[in-house]
Amino acid sequence: MIPAFDALQAIGWPLPADGTGQADETATQAQWRTVMAAHPDARPARVIEQHRSGYVVADGPEHSFRVESLPEWQRPPGYRKGTVTIDQRPGVGDWLLIEGRKAVALLPRRSTIKRGAAGEHYQQQLIAANVDTVFVVCGLDDDFNPRRIERYLLLVRGGGVEPVVVLTKADQAAAADADAVPGAVAALVELAAQGVAVRAVNAKDPDSVRALDEWLGPGCTAVLIGSSGAGKSTLTNTMLGIEKMKTSAVREHDSRGRHTTTHRALIPLPSGACLIDTPGMRELKPTGEEDVAENFSDVEALAEQCRFRDCKHQKEPGCAVREAIEGGKLDPQRFANYLKLSDEVAGAANRLAHRRAQKAEEKVVGKALNKRLDEKYGRH
Structure with a gap:
């Protein structure tokens, strides 16, 4: 026992x-x-x-x-x-x-959420471990950025964890523009088509936050990730029912928040689940282990319909991707982000392979050195 x-x-x-x-x-x-x-x-x-x-x-x-x-x-x-x-x-x-x-x-x-660490040398930084669900939190103010959400999802899915996009400040957005919340959800229609759940909530309202309950059952672990000021700590306080996490207002001119959460922390919730709150992250570098095709299956499906197998999706005749963009069926910014993230993941994958080769070589050299020392000094 x-x-x-x-x-x-x-x-x-x-x-x-x-x-x-x-x-x-x-x-x-x-x-x-x-x-x-x-x-x-x-x-x-x-x-x-x-x-x-x-x-x-x-x-x-x-x-x-x-x-x-x-x-x-x-x-x-x-x-x-x-x-x-x-x-x-x-x-x-x-x-x-x-x-x-x-x-x-x-x-x-059993699962990990990682990102490429800052700096010139290749390293991976662990964000959280043994997680069931990742809540990708984005405010429905100037913080709303579909391209950043796509980047977050790329990192999350690389760790084998279910992502859920949580759009906070739904009350503020609706008060300013009645079409703001439906418009934001519509902007993420490609994600919904790939099975990624999207929920718009008022992070201060317990009834609204109950939209996340299906991922917060007993024994489950969820992590909140997103930029500073997105409402992660406010969400945590509402789920707890007490003001445990420090919060602060965002700047009016750009909706940027301050780092009120200074370290990662795991918090048991009344529901029996655990929640990990994280500091805001502005730099999201891939590790090289992500699957771009999984996150952009709509673009990949279109590419398979191109006339030429090596189509670069620029000026080639019979390019299904360009036709979809020109016909309004594919967001050109989403396609540009697909190309950008593909390049970043490929570059990180090359650095990862180089590092692994270096470590393997160091291991071989180390064994050879130890063998020579054993032969010279008779060590056992």
Whole structure:
């Protein structure tokens, strides 16, 4: 029996109480059992806050504490031997095995949300782990940007998580223009055609926010992502029923918000679900592992109808994509974003392949060096 099973289940623990395997369990669940068997004296806890100085974990909705991480999670930049990459270190939503106040293992992830880290060198940054749903939050003010939403969805789907587009400030938009909310939803018609749910809500109204309840059942974990000022913290407060998260007004001239959320945090909800609030993100670089075709299936379907298989969709005769744009069936800005994101993902994929090749070469060189040292000094 897993200690305090009910408390663990309230923060998303996915395994049954008796600790035994099930015929229909996932590969990740089976991996969890293997890791847990190697640490019989450890207990599970979930990362609920990630700070530069360490982690705060919880083993129930009302009990959290700081833990000491493994040394390899704390290696300084530039230290190469034995260092794990940024995305391999624990993040909010991860499950750890704890002995006392020390982490001894990171349990395998069943889903991840990542982005390319800022900087010239290729790195991946973990946004959240073990998530069921991602709420892509966008305000129905000057923050509304279908192209940015497409970029968010590209990153989300790359991690194998269900996305839901949440359009906040529906009350303000309707007050200013009766057609604003229907017009915004219509602008995302391509997403709805691909099975992406779109919900317009007043983030301050509990009745309106109940439109998201179907993704917030007991044991589920959702994460809020979006730019600063989109209404993520307001949504969190409304779901909680209390003013837990700090909020602030956006600037009037461009609807930009301030970073009122300064770190990622996992919060248990009264519904039995868990919600991860994140700081606003303005830079969204692909990791190179995304599937552009999945996110632009409408464009891909049109491209298959072009006369030439290598059509560049510019001035070639019989180009179905250009015909759709000229006929008003395909938004030219959506097509331009498709080309832009395709180039970015291809570039990131090349950098990822180069980095993997480098690491493989370093591993071979390291083994050869160790072998020579063993032969010279007789080490075993």
